[in-house]
Amino acid sequence: MRRILIGVAAASILAGALPAVAQDEIIVTGMRRLNPDSDGNRPIELAVVTPAPVQMLRRTADFAVQQVVVVSDTVDEEEAHKEVQAMTRKAIALPAGSGVQLASGEIVVEPLNAGNYKDLRIEEINEDEIDGEAVKFLVKVPLAPGIDAKAALAKIDKFIKAVPVVGRAEIKAYSELTLSVVDPEQYRGAIIDLVAKDSGGTSGRFGAGYGVEVTGLDKPVQWKRASLTEVQLFLPSNSTVRPRN
DSSP states (O other): OOOEEEOOTTOTHHHHTSOOOTTOEEESSOOOBSSOSSGGGSOOOOOOOOOOGGGSEEEEOSEEEEEEEEEEOOSSHHHHHHHHHHHHHHHHTSOTTTTOEEEEOSSEEEEOOTTTGGGSOOEEEEETTEEEEEEEEEEEEEOOTTOOHHHHHHHHHHHHHHSOOOTTEEEEEOBOOEEEEEOGGGGHHHHHHHHHHHHHHHHHHTOTTEEEEEEOTTSOOEEEEOSSSEEEEEOOOEEEEEEOO
């Protein structure tokens, strides 16, 4: 079963520092709350060593991802839990043919299905229009040719509206749209080729007596968002021009 590894928004060094297992899917930016009402909802900014843009591999992400919440404000807590789980189960029954996929988790997550949805943590949320017992999970849309951010959001919105209501439970979008990439380590060779090409051109400008020493190529592949649907994959490398002798 393919796992999904989630990084932290604007601090992808945290995710990039983790060894990526083949077929892991990496969330490029963390889940930022829709319409945040304070700076406390913003991702923490951390410094990350990034090489020159010419040493980064830019490509379309594999998935557009949005976090949703199923919440019930039924007074009886046990009944609210039942409604939340029942509506989540109905959401799971919908994806076939809807163009979306469901997943769960925060760091390493798995596809959400009928066998594990009851493992979702039920928590109390009191935030503006979201008030009650709730669970959160991810809705993903493959970024196939012709599917841009607008189309992905439209698919997710259509899915949300299609989930049958259970009691006082309802489902809502909870985060802004983010992106994911499957197995970023598979691009290591292509990234090293970009580094080598750039480093070779740099050393050539200094003459035959100079070369470039590159460090950091043994580090895990890291990532950051480049546009609404694109990511940049890179190695935290450093290049130093030195005399060959």
